[in-house]
Amino acid sequence: MSYTVLIPAPIKRDIATWGLPRELHLEVYRKLIQELAANPDAHLGEVIVPLLARSYSFTLVDNQRLPHQHVFMFAIERDDASRVLRVVGCRHSTEDTGTN
Secondary structure (H helix, E strand, C coil): CCCEEECCHHHHHHHHHCCCCHHHHHHHHHHHHHHHHHCHHHHCCCEECCCCEEEEEEEEECCCCCCCEEEEEEEEEEECCCCEEEEEEEEEEECCCEEC
8 A cells, every 4th residue: 555645835836946847847746656655665765854854866867958867855754654755845956057
């Protein structure tokens, strides 16, 4: 049984400000809502202090536009009792321009 991933409006606004191409934007949401939700044990990393949330990071490649490599990091609060993962922070960087 998978978890439910909650992405609050402020996080959605942050993601929108990254100006990603549509394909990457959709893939970010797919990874959060489907991949992470299906198996959080396989994808959640270290605890992020002081949030006490867990990290979820991944890289996507866009071969049609520069910069090609996009790195994403999300802070996730996990509630095993209710099987909910809540996104509480996010960051995007590229190999060419640093963080956005």
